Amino acid sequence: MKPAAFDYVQSHSLEEAMVALRKYGGDAKLLAGGQSLVPLLNFRLLRPAALIDINRIPGLDRVEMIAGDALRVGALARHHTLETSPVVARHFPVLHAAMAHVAHLAIRNRGTIGGSLSHADPAAELPMLALLLDAIITAESTGGTRHLAARDFLIGALTTALAEDEIVTAVEFPALPAGAGWDFAEFALRSGDFAIAAVAAVLTLRDGVVGEARIALMGVDETAIRASAAEGLLQGQRYRPELIRAAARSACAAINPITDLRASADYRRHLVEILAERVLAGAWNRAEGQAA
Ligand SMILES: Cc1cc2nc3c(=O)[nH]c(=O)nc-3n(C[C@H](O)[C@H](O)[C@H](O)COP(=O)(O)OP(=O)(O)OC[C@H]3O[C@@H](n4cnc5c(N)ncnc54)[C@H](O)[C@@H]3O)c2cc1C
Structure with missing residues (x-):
């Protein structure tokens, strides 16, 4: 199918894009990588009056x-940039590892960080x-700038806290605690498909005891x-296989699939x-390796 007719607005600055968004008053869509938006247009699930192309805005990537x-990542940075960045690999290896699981290379080459966050696919x-x-997302509009914690930004399936005139301009990842161990695992039916489920964890140990545990x-x-x-459950505990199993069961009890x-x-x-048990064991191993 082909999309319904729309105005095409090419923005050469953030200011131009923000003014155009305000002008269309909620009836425009930003075009970033187009990997999620264009299929929705083609199926006519969306019929915006205008597309505002932000790809030519300098410095946004x-x-x-x-x-x-x-780490500060501009909204127009592509998945593939994070996947191949030595800086990301060194300071945020869990982010680096996860990016290789996003779709196929051709999609990672176009899909953007701002588009993925704003689209908010579960x-x-x-x-x-x-x-x-614990990333902080920057959203800008002609009305000003907001900094939103990821937990406040992500509201539901395809739903975020963004106002209709706001543009995600960057995401900031605060430094991980020294010596943090991490792991990531997902299950998809075929390589490149959206995952059926995924688990990621970061664990920090102090003298063999969990100082901080994060599981997503x-x-x-x-x-x-x-x-x-x-x-x-993990906080303040020493390694025991039954503890890892109990934490994995607890993670499982938190979901609504x-x-x-x-x-x-x-x-x-x-x-x-199963994924939570593997990922927690993997993160613990890495944390112990860092502490040794
Ligand atoms: C076959 C296929 C498989 C895929 N598999 C995966 C996968 O496994 N994992 C995964 O994470 N993704 C997957 N994707 C989605 C892909 O990663 C998209 O690139 C991503 O979700 C959206 O990024 P985009 O830059 O293409 O955004 P676009 O498609 O351009 O935009 C998506 C939405 O976000 C809005 N938007 C874009 N940029 C901004 C901004 N800066 N501020 C505010 N709003 C903005 C748009 O207006 C639109 O509503 C897949 C896509 C396809 C086609």
């Missing part, structure tokens, strides 16, 4: 380390990683979630328990 060893890797890494899950609820109760054509809710629960 920058990836850089900033004060306090935080089975997208980047929103989950933003939640895991996706594909198994309205949006990516943190398994807070499981994180609490659906049944669809690809998997039943029960199968998703089963997957989460």
Whole structure:
């Protein structure tokens, strides 16, 4: 199918894009990588009056380390940039690892960080990683700038806290605690498909005891979630296989999966328990390796 007719507005600055968004008053869509938007247009599930192309805005694709060893990623940075950036691999290896699981290379080459966060697919890797890494999302409009924690930004399936005239301009990942161990695992029916379920974790050990635990899950609820109760179970504990199993069961109890054509809710629960156990063991191993 072909999309319904729309005005095409090419923005050469953030200011131009913000003014155009305000002008169309909620009846325009930003065009970034187009990997999610264009199929929706082609199926006529969306019929915006205008597309505002932000690809020519200079500097919006920058990836850089900033004060306090935080990583700042411009909204137009592509998935493939994070996948191949040595800076990301060194400072945020869990983010680096997860990016290789996003779709196929051709899609990762076009799809953007701002587009993925704004689209908020419940089975997208980047929103989950933003939640895991306590990322801060910058949203700008002609009315000003807001900085939103990922947990406040992600509201539900395809739903965020963005106002209709706001543009995501960047996402900041604060430095991970020194010596943090991490792991990421997902299950998809075929390589490149959206995952049926995924789990990521970051664990920090102090003298063999968990100082901080973070666990994020996706594909198994309205949006990516943190398994807070499981994180609490691990806090202050030493390694025991039964502890890891209990935390994995607790993560599983936190989810509200659906049944669809690809998997039943029960199968998703089963997957989460297995993936969580593997990921927690992997993160613990890495944390111990760092501490040694
Ligand atoms: C076959 C296929 C498989 C895929 N598999 C995966 C997968 O496994 N994992 C995964 O995470 N994704 C997957 N995707 C989605 C892909 O990663 C998209 O690139 C991503 O979700 C959207 O990024 P985009 O830059 O293409 O956004 P676009 O398609 O351009 O835009 C998506 C939405 O976000 C809005 N938007 C874009 N940029 C901004 C901004 N800066 N501020 C505010 N709003 C904005 C748009 O207006 C639109 O509503 C897949 C896509 C396809 C086609």
